[in-house]
Amino acid sequence: MNSFMRFVPLLIVSSIFIVFLLMMGGERNPKEIKSVLIGKPVPAFSLPTLQEGEAPLTEAALKTGKPILVNFFASWCAPCRAEHDNLMYLAHEKGISIIGIAYKDTPEKSAAFLAELGTPFTNVAQDQEGRAGIDWGITGVPETFLVSGDGIIRYRHWGPIVGDGLEKRLLPKLEEIQ
Amino acid sequence: MRVVIIAFSLLVASAFSGASFAVAVDDKPLVDPAQEAAARALMKEIRCLVCQNQSIEDSNADLAKDLRHLVRERVSAGDTAAEVRAFLVARYGDWVLLEPPFNQMTLFLWGSPFLILLLVVVGVYSAGKKSTSEPLSRTEKARIKKLLKGGDVT
Numbered sequence: 001m002n003s004f005m006r007f008v009p010l011l012i013v014s015s016i017f018i019v020f021l022l023m024m025g026g027e028r029n030p031k032e033i034k035s036v037l038i039g040k041p042v043p044a045f046s047l048p049t050l051q052e053g054e055a056p057l058t059e060a061a062l063k064t065g066k067p068i069l070v071n072f073f074a075s076w077c078a079p080c081r082a083e084h085d086n087l088m089y090l091a092h093e094k095g096i097s098i099i100g101i102a103y104k105d106t107p108e109k110s111a112a113f114l115a116e117l118g119t120p121f122t123n124v125a126q127d128q129e130g131r132a133g134i135d136w137g138i139t140g141v142p143e144t145f146l147v148s149g150d151g152i153i154r155y156r157h158w159g160p161i162v163g164d165g166l167e168k169r170l171l172p173k174l175e176e177i178q
Numbered sequence: 179m180r181v182v183i184i185a186f187s188l189l190v191a192s193a194f195s196g197a198s199f200a201v202a203v204d205d206k207p208l209v210d211p212a213q214e215a216a217a218r219a220l221m222k223e224i225r226c227l228v229c230q231n232q233s234i235e236d237s238n239a240d241l242a243k244d245l246r247h248l249v250r251e252r253v254s255a256g257d258t259a260a261e262v263r264a265f266l267v268a269r270y271g272d273w274v275l276l277e278p279p280f281n282q283m284t285l286f287l288w289g290s291p292f293l294i295l296l297l298v299v300v301g302v303y304s305a306g307k308k309s310t311s312e313p314l315s316r317t318e319k320a321r322i323k324k325l326l327k328g329g330d331v332t
Contacts, residue, residue, distance in 0.1 A: 033227060036271040104240070130244050137269040139227040139241060 035137055035156040042070075042151050043135040047125035050107055050114075057125040061099065063151035067177050069098040070145040071121070072133060074105045075113035077141045083160035084117050090166075091120035096174070100124040103133050103141045146170070148177045205246050208254050217253040220262055221246055225276050233276055 037043070046056045062068055071087060073080040090096045100121035102110040107126055114124070127133055136145065146155040155173040157165065208214040218235065224245060226237035234242040234249070245266075252262045266274045278284045314322070 031230070033273055034271060036268070130241070134244065134248065134269060137271075139270075 029158070032158045033139060035153075035158075037137055037145075037153045038156065040153055042145075042147055042153055043132075045125075045132045045135060047101070047127055047132055050102065050110055050124040050126060057099070057123055059151065061123065062147050063149070064097065065149040066097065067149060067154075067174060068147050069096055070101060070136075070147060071098055072101045072103045072127075072136070072138050072141050072143045073113075074103045074141045075109040076105065077103075079160040079162075080142045081117070082162050083142055084120070086161045086166050087120035088118060090170075091122075094174075097122045101132060102126045102128075103138070104128060104130045144170070146173055146177070205243065205250065208250055210254070213253050214250075216259065217250045220249050220253070220259055223263070223276055224249065224266060225274050227270060227274065 042059045042062050044059050046058045049055075049057050062070065069090065087098060091098050098121050100114075100119075100123070102124060104127065105113075106128070110124065110126065114121070125132075136143075142160050144157040144161060145153050146157070148154050154177055155170070157170055159165075161170055208217060221235035222233050224234045226232045226234045226239055226242040226245075228239035228241050229237050232242075234245045249262055252265060257265070263275060272279055272281070272283070278287060280288050
């Protein structure tokens with residue numbers, strides 16, 4: 001008993017060490033807040049589109065029977081520029097429909113942003129007040145949601161889709177539900 | 179020295195009150211003072227999701243501003259504090275509350291102080307038990323007697 005007790009402090013310290021090491025490694029981002037919307041239906045919304053004269057975009061547009069991406073972006077957001085090429089790739093090479101939601105931006109600036117970089121979006125809605133953003137639980141832009149054909153949110157990509165994010169995180173999730 | 183301390187603490191106090199004042203006035207307060215007080219109390223409980231360790235009342239972030247606006251809106255629409263909290267938790271999860279609620283996920287968090295207390299009590303109790311040794315045998319008593327007399331015990 002006594003000889004075992006001598007090793008208890010060492011055991012405690014080394015187990016704490018291992019826990020910290022595991023927390024540091026891997027894909028984990030401590031700033032990322034887990035979305036509570038995974039597995040839930042998309043929140044209801046009705047937002048004006050970027051194109052004038054069109055009917056407002058609602059959550060019904062997300063229930064297409066095929067997986068769809070919802071991308072919150074803004075012209076004032078630098079990481080959105082960084083992920084733009086990957087969105088173009090998803091839309092034009094992979095044939096995924098992407099709905100863009102222009103978060104807290106003017107329609108003129110959003111249109112100029114898309115005119116400059118090209119548009120990966122099948123439709124763009126405007127969330128000038130940021131209210132839809134709150135309903136989707138976003139904490140900033142860009143954030144991208146993967147919605148299955150029945151309108152259930154399956155995955156939320158926090159931050160720009162760059163580097164390993166596309167191949168290792170988004171695409172596997174997409175294949176999973178396809 | 180005392181004057182310096184008082185001057186410094188006044189400076190610190192004024193800096194803090196100035197900062198919180200600056201954030202609080204960027205939105206229109208509610209007309210009803212009771213509702214405004216309720217909204218302000220709620221803002222102190224809601225975490226800013228951008229700066230993460232500030233409440234939305236203390237934060238200058240855009241999202242915090244939007245959430246302050248939202249809290250005021252819900253309160254003036256007649257929502258109770260619990261309803262406003264539930265509204266935000268449904269969107270951002272329990273993490274949006276600065277004080278984690280007691281549920282299955284936080285059982286260990288809230289229970290750990292009691293667990294540690296229990297461990298300490300058990301530890302102290304068992305250590306106290308160990309020190310009570312058996313009574314001395316006859317030969318040991320004889321040895322002590324010899325020692326006290328200053329004799330050689332080897």
